Amino acid sequence: MFSPRKFAKDEEGTILVFVGICMVVIMGMAALTFDLGRLASTQTDLQAYTDHVALAAAGELDGNADAITRANAAAEGMIEDSQFFAEGSRDLGSSADFSLRFLTGLPTPGDDPDDNDPVAGFVTTDSTAAVMVEVTATPRTVFLPFGRALADLLGVTRPNEDVNAVAIAGFTQYACDVTPLMFCIPPNWTADANKGAAIKLRTGGNNSAWGPGNFGFLDPTDIGINPNGPCAGETGSKLYICLIAAHGNLTQCVSQRGVDTEPGQRNGIGSAIYNSRFDLFQSTMSNLKNDPAYSPGPQVIAGWENTGGACLKNNPTISSDSMPFPPDDCFATGSCAHGNRFGNGDWSTGRTAYLDMNYGDGPANNLTPHPLGNPSGTTRYKMYLNEIARAAGGDVLAGRSESGRPQCAKETLDDPDRRTFVAAAIDCNANPVSGRATDIPVKEFVKVFLIQPLEQTSGTDFDIYVEVVEQVGGGVGSSSDDGIFRDVVRLYR
Structure with missing residues (x-):
């Protein structure tokens, strides 16, 4: 129950x-x-x-x-x-x-960065x-x-x-191990569209706005100095001299998105620091001819008479039987673009004069032609490479007052690119530069060839004639044999 x-x-x-x-x-x-x-x-x-x-x-x-x-x-x-x-x-x-x-x-980011900002x-x-x-x-x-x-x-x-x-x-x-040089370019200018064209670069000051053709430095504080390289421990003008003139001065990396610029006119830095590449050790460089860090390259045709013995002295005489590479023909007529600063690559008249003087019978027909005849090359850089290759370590010129090979420096580099720079090309119209400026974007890095030694100047204002070789660090068909270039893509959030 x-x-x-x-x-x-x-x-x-x-x-x-x-x-x-x-x-x-x-x-x-x-x-x-x-x-x-x-x-x-x-x-x-x-x-x-x-x-x-x-x-x-x-x-x-x-x-x-x-x-x-x-x-x-x-x-x-x-x-x-x-x-x-x-x-x-x-x-x-x-x-x-x-x-x-x-x-x-x-x-x-502030004191409390938030990915949701x-x-x-x-x-x-x-x-x-x-x-x-x-x-x-x-x-x-x-x-x-x-x-x-x-x-x-x-x-x-x-x-x-x-x-x-x-x-x-x-x-x-990012560009690493490049020369800390920059120069202003015209709007829409590209290196690959101007291969073989000459540029007349002039030092830029620290007051008026810079225009196409002005050049200056990249701030070495940003570049960073290799503690094991030739520029370690240098400061002031000696640091700039070393960064420009020495080889093997490996540096840290700079972002193409923003570099800091310095004026090209600086006390203690004159035309002589660029001429060591031509075996010319003058002025501030006179005591560095035995320093291997400043050795010249294998072809140093300067167009100056070597009347002072093994080393050219200050204020050398223009040679009567040799000449350096000339700039584009338009520079002689004052018809080059952008204030006679940017050439068009046509150096046919100058090329004929160069070959006649250095390898032919000369303008007065009183010189001995070179036994190998004329070197080849449509651009000055290509002809320069051909001159070095066919000389095979011997004299570049024959029967001239200069041999085209270094005689002053204790050592000689076999690297033809001793006479090239990798410089930052900046559109100074779109990104105003008047000497010191910060976070300026680089349009591209350009390999340029130093075609002739710089005229001696007592001041800090001088010109540099270079030929455009190519864009480096990116772009179709470009080479990165000078410097190291990295494209870095990363997630931020």
């Missing part, structure tokens, strides 16, 4: 109540874990996708006029991925799956100013059946089922 009192006191099967409660909790946690796992997996998929898109797009932000166009194309055409749990297509790989914003930078104030549509790209994935919805059921059961708001991801990447080019 059923007894209510006895039933109330009966403890058999009590554990089933706890088992039932625990099962509900366990099943609920498992269900929520299932939903959260789908959310987390989708977020991981979208974040990986946006990271890859950002890196692909950022790799095109080189500061050129078409950088944003190329970045958009790279973002859409190069990256394909997939997601598995969100609604809609599983494929990730079209412009519908993301949006891009290009940035000039990021907020400066807004970047709206840094958005740009200018390809030359864009250094970063922000990629935002198109939100995806993940169906959460257990989360919805639990919310409905408890009478609370359903969980947010939208998943998103954002990534910011940037691109910077």
